Amino acid sequence: MDETSPSRRGGSAAAEPLFRPLEGGALRPLGAVPPSIQWIVTAIGGLAALALGAGLLAAWRARRGERRRRALLDDIGLLQGALLPPVADRVGGLCASVAYRPWDGPGAGGDFYDVFALPGGRDGVVLGDVEGHGREVIGATAALRHSLRAYLEAGLEPRAALELAGEVLGRDPAATMATAVLAVHDPRSGMFTWAGAGHPPPILLGGEFGAETLTAAAAPPLGAATATGLRQTSVYLPRGSAACLFTDGLIDARAGGGRLGLDRLGELAENLGDRLSASTLLDAVGREASEITDDMAVCVLRPTARSAGEHLEGAHxxxxxxxxxxxxxxxxxxxxxxxxxxxxxxxxxxxxxxxxxxxxxxxxxxxxxxxxxxxxxxxxxxxxxxxxxxx
Incomplete structure (x- = not known):
């Protein structure tokens, strides 16, 4: 070993400079980084790589989020065209308002509605919810909406229309399960008749409707591999009253540690009074709920004219x-x-x-x-x- 080495002298050598002056004062690198500071250089390089990776990841996430947003808007557009047709403010003997709010989850869902004129001056209403979300259910949902409307237009009562729809879906092993409520309003008699399949009943406001809405012996959903269309209810719907049909996204909204529920939804609708419409009811649910867990669709109907039933004993x-x-x-x-x-x-x-x-x-x-x-x-x-x- 060289006698001038630090171990022989018993002292420590001064750190050799990284750069040595050349003639004219220029500096030239000496080569490898000393081991004592290699970890610093490595750490700086690692931090730079992490920063670059984080930036690339953020950009990728932003692009993916934008693609999802555009896809969601496309889904909503398809739904509005196929499942949520425009509804006039007045349909036959009814003032109608409809509204739909998509869930903020992975794609729009299978809610649908329609309000239309029927032969003989009556009015028909179809509202329901097909199981599933997004583009996958649009075809099945559109087909179901058109079928239910066609059955009412052909003269079937709401219960019979659901019975037939259940039979048709029951013959298709790939059919998607769905819930629905159908209604027919006759402005001459003032009678409002509805039937449901696995669906919550309408909320009735502003009239003397006798007993509370009957939920016993409710019919199962469409496509549940069992007969449906078991129940039907008819009530007199006078001027000044309203019928509110809705999908279960409203009553399944989270509020106060549990579901909003049918009773509370009825209270919200009643509290709106003359301001009740499909949009104002959705706004009220949005204010009340801490979390929305599904799409929401609403249809609010009000009779527009006096009916012959107002003068008939027992019409109520x-x-x-x-x-x-x-x-x-x-x-x-x-x-x-x-x-x-x-x-x-x-x-x-x-x-x-x-x-x-x-x-x-x-x-x-x-x-x-x-x-x-x-x-x-x-x-x-x-x-x-x-x-x-x-x-």
Missing amino acids: GRVEELALPPGQISTSLMQRFLWACGVEADEAQAAMSAARETAREGAGVLLRVETEGRAPVAISQLGRATLAPVP
């Missing part, structure tokens, strides 16, 4: 119907329905016996109850839903 009653297809005569279902309608136990027992007797002939059974009258429960054979006009 409610008519409830339960349809039981052949081979599906359920005593427990009939019992829940009749008791919910306020039918006395003895009369309910007699009605169920008559229904079972009718079913022995291999036919379905239709039970009809006038909740505000004294007429006995009417039992009749259930006709099969077809596209032939219903008288």
Whole structure:
């Protein structure tokens, strides 16, 4: 070892400069970075690489977010064209307002509505929700909306239209499950008739509607591999009243640690008073809810003219119907329905016996109850839903 090495002298050598002067005062690099500062150079390089990577990642995320935003807008545009057609402020004997708000999640959903004129001066309403979101459900949702409208235009009552739609979807193993509510308004009599399939009932405001909305024996959704179109309700809808049809995104909104719920939605609608419209109700839900978890669609209907029913005694009653297809005569279902309608136990027992007797002939059974009258429960054979006009 050289005698002048630091180990021999017992001291430490002075750090050799990185650059050595050349003639004329210029500097030239000496070569490798000393080990004592290599970690500093490595760290600086790593930080620079991280900064560059973060910038590239942020730019990529921004481009992806913009693509998603454009795709969402495209989805909404397709939905508005195929599922949410323009609705006039006045349709036949109804003032109508409709509104739709997409969920802020991955793409728009399968909510749909339509309000249209029917033969004979009546008005038809279709509103529902197909399971799923985005472009994947647009085709199925559009087909269902057009089918339900066509069934009403062909003369079927709301319950029969849902029954037929359920049969058609039941023959398709790839069918998507959906909920729907259909309604028909007759401005001459003032009667408003609706039926649902796995869907919440309309909210009725501003009239004397008799008993509370009946939810017993509710019909299952469309495409649920079972018969639907079991229930139908008719009420008198006078001037000054309103019917509010909506998808379950409104009542499933999160508020106060739970769901908003049907009762609270009814309170919000009632509190709006004369300001009630589809848009103002969605605004009220938005203010009340801490989180929206699904698309929301609303249709608010108001009668525009006095009907002949205003002068008829008993016009303010409610008519409830339960349809039981052949081979599906359920005593427990009939019992829940009749008791919910306020039918006395003895009369309910007699009605169920008559229904079972009718079913022995291999036919379905239709039970009809006038909740505000004294007429006995009417039992009749259930006709099969077809596209032939219903008288």
